Amino acid sequence: MASTIAVLSQKGGTGKTTATRTLTDVFRRVDLRVLAVDLDPQGNLSDYLDVDPEASPTIGDVLSGRAKARSAVHDGIIPANLGLAEAELALGGKMGRELALKKALRDVSGDYDLIMIDCPPALGLLTVNALVASDHALISAEAQYFSLQGVEQALEVIELARENLNPDLEWLGVVLNIADMRTRHSREAFDSLRQHFGEKLLETTIRASIAYAESAERAVSILDYRPDLAADYLAVAEELLGRLGLDGPRRRARALANEVVGVS
Numbered sequence: 001m002a003s004t005i006a007v008l009s010q011k012g013g014t015g016k017t018t019a020t021r022t023l024t025d026v027f028r029r030v031d032l033r034v035l036a037v038d039l040d041p042q043g044n045l046s047d048y049l050d051v052d053p054e055a056s057p058t059i060g061d062v063l064s065g066r067a068k069a070r071s072a073v074h075d076g077i078i079p080a081n082l083g084l085a086e087a088e089l090a091l092g093g094k095m096g097r098e099l100a101l102k103k104a105l106r107d108v109s110g111d112y113d114l115i116m117i118d119c120p121p122a123l124g125l126l127t128v129n130a131l132v133a134s135d136h137a138l139i140s141a142e143a144q145y146f147s148l149q150g151v152e153q154a155l156e157v158i159e160l161a162r163e164n165l166n167p168d169l170e171w172l173g174v175v176l177n178i179a180d181m182r183t184r185h186s187r188e189a190f191d192s193l194r195q196h197f198g199e200k201l202l203e204t205t206i207r208a209s210i211a212y213a214e215s216a217e218r219a220v221s222i223l224d225y226r227p228d229l230a231a232d233y234l235a236v237a238e239e240l241l242g243r244l245g246l247d248g249p250r251r252r253a254r255a256l257a258n259e260v261v262g263v264s
Contacts, residue, residue, distance in 0.1 A: 012121035015177030143179035
């Protein structure tokens, strides 16, 4: 059965979708079978992975009961569009609404090693569904003053999901995105998170760069578009694989880093 990771943040603009897309790409390149799930009505992950905007069915159809998850997989992703917002509203009035995604993903869990869920940039019903369906939660935070507050709010939702619906949910850690560690502001944000969360904060920070937006526009992985920047995500992937206990893929990630960017 697949291990499922929900990637979430308290607000938009933290690099969450870029993290989900790039980590999915790295994990696939180290021979893991990975399913991406776009749980954001904006559908940015679907765009980034170059899914046809008219692709059907989508995750909204799955949550509405109109389609099975297996039939909604398009080139390794279950995509989303604005119809997901309608599905979320409809879901709100149903019994067991927090369990809808978990039940749906049982249809495909045996086909993959990892399932990566890109949550919406809010801590509402869709994010709760992702946390209930997941084994692990990864928080994306921006390297700015309010990052600590955002992580704490995300942790509250994680804890609620764990206490009431998913006792096996584990907090995988925090990745600091959009960081310029040359500035005191970013360094202070990192130090504040480290002070509060210790080893849960990943050692690697993701450098801020317009290249991520450019690669997203072209639907090209940053590993191919800017291999020098790819070093950050390759290091994050290696850390996460270690935390997941996937030692073979972790070694392959190190070899991939050496191949892509010359990391020794």
